[in-house]
Amino acid sequence: MKKIIHSAIFACGLFTALMACADDQSLRAAISGKQRTEANALRDPARHPYETLIFFGIRPNMTVVEIWPEGGWYTEILAPYLRDSGLLIAAENNPESIDPEERRAAQPLVAKFAKNPEIYGKVKMASFNPSGIYAPAGSVDMVLTFRNVHNWIDQFDEPTLKKIFANMYTSLKPGGVLGLVEHRLPESSVQDAKASTGYVHQSFVVKLAEDAGFKLAAQSEINANPKDSANHKGGVWALPPRYANHDVDRAMYAAIGESDRMTLKFVKPQ
16 A cells, blocks of 8 residues: 555655645545446456546546546546536547447447436547547646557557557647556567457557657556466456356456556656
8 A cells, every 4th residue: 555655646746645646535435426336336446446546646627538438437437526626528439420330339338428417417428539639639637548558459550559649648738647557468478469368568558658748657556466467368358357268267267356457647748
């Protein structure tokens, strides 16, 4: 715990450490709120939402973009937290796209928002387009993305992947933060061209961000799991909660738990 606290203070700076990084009761309330599904809340011990968001330096008056929230695991926390004083922009697949697969992928989040307008009515939904901008340049305090880089590597070519990071950089104000969590591949292991195991080298992610102009401000082991070798039949999806191999070695994978993850805080220079 001491290591996490020290990392958070370093990431936030002294003033913010004393102010925003102090115990945030409104964030705790959002995490424990009734709007969260039981299945999502059960994953808190593996995903550490409070510690992770505090490490990134989130505050309730920020404009925050969440890239590819999909089913909305973090959205369930961010929406009520930012509702009164800030703004959440959910950059997701376009629900009105001519591509039926893209429309289908957007539906879980659209349905979640429609079902609970009290919580999600102020969330702005934007289309995640790797070649476009989902927020005006220099308008955003924080961009967050959770376990998405391996999907981008799989789905897009290298120039498009670089464009995704460039767009995140462009959307942020000077001093703005990119908070990123991703399944971590040991540097001694081979990362193939499509990151087919779902794991990614931390050095690869850092280079993508730095090539876009970001500076790595801090890294944390909040979401580390030393029991995860990142070498499983079926890749990261062999681990809970997916259990891609079904009952084969299920007890072993359950004992490992969820994946080892990098937690990185990048800053757009002033």
